[in-house]
Amino acid sequence: MSRGTKFTTLLAALALPFTAFAEGVAPSAAKLVDFGGGWTITNSMFTGWVISALLVTLVLYLVGKPTILPSKGQAVIESLIEALRDLFEPIVGKKAFPLAFPILVTFFIFILFHNWMGLIPGVGTMGWGTTDAAGHFHITRPLIRPHNSDFNGTIALALISFGAWLIIVFKIAGTKLILWDLFGNKAEKKETPGWLYPILALVFFIVGFIEVFSIVIRPFTLSVRLFGNVFGGENLLHGTGFFFVFYFMELLVGLIQALVFTLLTSVYIGLLCNHGDDHDEHAHDDKSDHAAEAHH
Amino acid sequence: MLNIIAEIQGNIASAFGLLGAAIGVGLIGQKAAEAVGRNPAASGKILVQAIIGMALAEGLGILALFLAK
Numbered sequence: 001m002s003r004g005t006k007f008t009t010l011l012a013a014l015a016l017p018f019t020a021f022a023e024g025v026a027p028s029a030a031k032l033v034d035f036g037g038g039w040t041i042t043n044s045m046f047t048g049w050v051i052s053a054l055l056v057t058l059v060l061y062l063v064g065k066p067t068i069l070p071s072k073g074q075a076v077i078e079s080l081i082e083a084l085r086d087l088f089e090p091i092v093g094k095k096a097f098p099l100a101f102p103i104l105v106t107f108f109i110f111i112l113f114h115n116w117m118g119l120i121p122g123v124g125t126m127g128w129g130t131t132d133a134a135g136h137f138h139i140t141r142p143l144i145r146p147h148n149s150d151f152n153g154t155i156a157l158a159l160i161s162f163g164a165w166l167i168i169v170f171k172i173a174g175t176k177l178i179l180w181d182l183f184g185n186k187a188e189k190k191e192t193p194g195w196l197y198p199i200l201a202l203v204f205f206i207v208g209f210i211e212v213f214s215i216v217i218r219p220f221t222l223s224v225r226l227f228g229n230v231f232g233g234e235n236l237l238h239g240t241g242f243f244f245v246f247y248f249m250e251l252l253v254g255l256i257q258a259l260v261f262t263l264l265t266s267v268y269i270g271l272l273c274n275h276g277d278d279h280d281e282h283a284h285d286d287k288s289d290h291a292a293e294a295h296h
Numbered sequence: 297m298l299n300i301i302a303e304i305q306g307n308i309a310s311a312f313g314l315l316g317a318a319i320g321v322g323l324i325g326q327k328a329a330e331a332v333g334r335n336p337a338a339s340g341k342i343l344v345q346a347i348i349g350m351a352l353a354e355g356l357g358i359l360a361l362f363l364a365k
Contacts, residue, residue, distance in 0.1 A: 087344070221355045228358030260351035267348060 025124055025238050027231060029150040030141040043127075048147030051117050055109070081105060091266045093274035096172045100269050103164050108262040111148065111157070111226070115254030118146035118234055119247065148230040151223070158223035161265045172273045181272055183208035218268065222261060229257045313360020320353035 029042035062073030
């Protein structure tokens with residue numbers, strides 16, 4: 001047998017025992033405590049609380065009281081925050097950065113840890129269920145589920161991101177800049193023929209409504225993207241019996257989805273807030289060029 | 297010919313959506329790799345752009361997967 005066929009038969013042999021356990025996970029979270037009238041505490045909600053509390057205590061334990069000369073734990077957290085700052089500052093712009101950075105860091109760390117905690121042994125496999133005739137235990141109400149594998153969890157995150165976008169953009173950019181950016185005529189008055197200018201104004205106005213629709217749809221796509229990736233990954237893992245290749249893929253997907261959610265939030269903020277920096281830099285460059293030429 | 301097409305089963309709506317998403321993500325990856333090849337020093341910035349583009353392209357595919365009946 002060549003090495004290629006040997007490798008494929010090895011993979012097939014590894015996968016064979018797992019085809020017997022091909023069950024998936026339920027897409028909606030199971031209820032733990034039911035208060036009646038639609039108000040419940042679901043298992044993903046409960047897991048979200050517990051992991052968030054653990055995260056907060058971990059960070060507080062690492063940092064303690066922040067000092068100028070950092071302790072080891074503080075240095076770890078500081079290096080993480082510095083890396084995120086270098087990533088987000090060019091996107092969001094200097095004006096919106098102090099206001100936007102705390103929520104971006106929170107989103108990244110929250111979504112990252114909650115995505116990764118779905119890979120810990122025991123998640124989705126401990127709980128209440130039924131035993132069928134063959135003695136095999138089918139679980140119907142797991143105790144621990146990741147927070148982002150419930151559509152409600154990701155809708156909550158997306159709505160918070162949208163609310164933060166609204167507040168930051170109205171505070172930094174102002175209503176006039178937003179309306180100009182959405183509906184305003186962006187053609188140069190000197191360079192377009194006189195008869196074309198009003199037609200372009202009408203075109204930009206109509207395009208503005210399409211822009212408003214795409215903005216309104218943002219929380220929906222943000223939440224469905226995160227939910228689809230996390231829940232789909234969990235379903236894949238449980239259905240194929242935690243095949244090890246998919247486990248590493250889920251690690252990567254968890255990191256990338258956290259990064260993507262945060263990057264998209266920052267890009268939406270930066271689209272409206274990141275104009276002023278370019279004009280200031282151009283003015284400074286022109287002034288320094290003029291000064292250099294004057295010296296010569 | 298129509299008999300053959302009529303035999304297709306499964307979730308065709310999701311299939312087309314995901315096909316588009318996969319092709320889109322692949323195209324973005326191709327152009328990102330080419331851009332890094334032309335300018336290796338800009339690899340970090342190109343990575344950020346590529347990930348944003350892939351997220352937007354993949355998001356609609358995930359929408360098709362989970363919302364099609």
